Amino acid sequence: MTDSPIKVLITDDNPIVRSALRAILSNEQDIVLVGEAGNGEQALDLARQTDPDVTLLDHRMPVADGLHVVSELSRYTSVLALTSDDSPRVIAAMLRGGAQGYLVHGHFDAPDLVRAVRAVAAGQGWLSPVAVPIATAALRKEDDDDRLERWRADLARRTGLTAREREILTLLGAGLTNGTIGQRLGLTEKTVKNHLSSVFAKIQVVSRTEAAVRWNTPS
Incomplete structure (x- = not known):
């Protein structure tokens, strides 16, 4: 836990989800909400203005989704992906893009969310248990795919x-x-x-x- 409050930016296109997240986090004395965004572009603008410690980032959003902004957003804030998407491709892409954590809706409760925010703010990673095997398999597959492409390119060059x-x-x-x-x-x-x-x-x-x-x- 940090000495000063953890500044959190909420990013989700669903106002009901934003409201639920706000209700959970606003009860914590060591967390302060600095803004809410409904899409990736708004999240980038607010992150530059408010300098949040942690940004909760949905994947599926209009204008600019999470995958399109996670790399840029990670320059200004630690990113905790929080989405209903448990696709191996999306999880791997989010983590490779710079997200320090990944929570899947329906697989965490309020205390889990608070712990995840604190962990990411402290520079630690955090994954929903359901995302751990998916992320591991997806990252391994991407590594295998990269190795295969490098092998093919080298073979083509040599022959x-x-x-x-x-x-x-x-x-x-x-x-x-x-x-x-x-x-x-x-x-x-x-x-x-x-x-x-x-x-x-x-x-x-x-x-x-x-x-x-x-x-x-x-x-």
Whole structure:
């Protein structure tokens, strides 16, 4: 707990939610509310004006949603995402964008909210229990995806794969037939086969299966 009151900015497009949050937090002697915003742009303006210690940030809002402003908002305040969205993509994006905590509506009570605000104000992270496995899995998947993309880029650079050959190899690795690949890319099946012959030679494989494994398995 800080020596001076924790300044909190509430951001949610639903006035009923804002009212409920206000009622909970206004009862705490160590917390003072410095403003309320109905969208991301308003939150940015108020954060610059009021210098809050913690901003409660909804995801789904008009004008500018939470994902669009979390990075910029994190320059002025610690962000505690507070939303009904438990999508792994959204949780991961919010945390990567700079949010220090993530609470999911329906999975926390008033004392949890107060503890989360205090923790984030103190520079600690805070996640709803329901968000922990989702966030962990989502962040791990993004790390795996990043590693795969780096591997593919390096393999393409080392072997001289063209942009078109990379497209075809990616579709092959996803299990598509030559005919379907051709339809996706506006090529004849013969052209796809010719590209694959070049790909096989460059990455030193002799079959579609080997090519798919090489493209999809970082080493």
